[in-house]
Amino acid sequence: MDKGRAAPGLGAAGTRALTVAALDPVPIYREGLNALISRTPGLRWVGHAATHHASLQLCEQLRPNIVIVDSGFDPNGHLVRLLCDGDPTLVVVVLVRDAQRTARFLATAVAAGAHGMVPRTADPRRLAEAIRRAHVDRRYTDPALAGLTARPKRQTANGQVAASGSGYRPQLPLSRREYQVLQLVAEGLENSAIAKVLFLSVETVRTHVKSILRKLSARDRTHAVTTAFRTGILIARPDDSAAKQPDAAPPGGQDGLG
Template identity: 45%
Template sequence: MPPNTNRGAATGAAGVALIDGVPLVREGLAAIVHRTPGLRWIGAAENPAVGMRLCERLRPDVVVVDAGLDPRGQLARMLSASHGVVLMVDDAHLSSQYVASAMTGGVRGVIRRAAQPGHLVQAIQAVYAGGRYLDATLAADLGASVVRPRRPVNLRQPLSQREHEVLRLIADGLENQTIANLLFVSVETIRTHVKNILRKLASRDRTHAVAMAYRSGVLTVEDDAMARSRAPERST
């Protein structure tokens, strides 16, 4: 499907692209985007290689990706560095491990492949606004393990408020210097917080710490979404 060439007429709207191997899905999302105010259609690709080229050339704001084309989450991780990513998950990938891994890897939205069109629009809008979206039905089917585990971990030394804030920013894929700038502290202070986080979560590195935090309930998708509505505090 050719990309939308009338981009100037839709200034301020969220540019949406799709990577999906099914022509009917590509046509369907294009129609949904065209009829939804605030969204503009960028284009679609039938495989990851073409999708990467499309995103590099046209820079959509949000990329919807079929999990069937990205079973290990590598494509989503690469795209999430510069785009908001919504992952459409089919039954073959319906597991808490896959969803948690995707979201810790940078994916902002996860939705069932069979979801209603309106829910997909909500996911795109939430991701474009800087938030996160987890399909409510999907969360229920997973026993809410990704959103709110039943028995959060009891740390011997709980994270401080500042450490928790730093951990959230690490989960967003930010490096130490960027986190320091956001929190108005030195990069050495952030390094100290990171060391404390790794020790308290018994983690070998930053990625492992984020995975452990989501798995244990120290971080939740709901908490992350609410955090994005608040600017970082200046206190240390």
């Protein structure tokens, strides 16, 4: 597969369509996004991913112009940060669940690099408009969330004034590849299986595992996974996605990345 950005298709007026992917663990939402993007002039669906490591692989291989990320899938902003760091031209639009509808989450997502913030319950026309605005302006917040971005000032412990609920650049001690390896370790895969999934040598995977243990001050793989969940580096799958789904799929619902 070509490692460059996926070639956009032609829109109705002969202009290049923007390629869009969804990073969401819930099948019904992915299908809805697929239908919306496919019928919206100027946008073209290229696929989806349902786990963090598959999300990174999808973006590395298909290079979409825009990704739509479920806030429950990335409540701490780690995935958004890795995606934006890996491709500065990528536009990230976050669909905000009620559980993350807070000033702190919005500020954290923006600090991680997110360009658009839209309620997960937004109607299709609003979401399509948000995608366009985020791509053109590189910053868009849905009016329903705007009140959460107007943060009152508060006094800090050292006497300086700061914005209440202000976010921070999500701190992730692991590299992009180490993060993927840790995700797969948490899923119970051994080094040889991880090597096949990530197209790495077993020795390279072993090196990454050693680095993960060192950075997390973990005694072994189990301790590393426990520490990662406790500190928010890894998250449990959202409740409404408990059923195991394929990691990633291109247009047409076929497994894999094409």
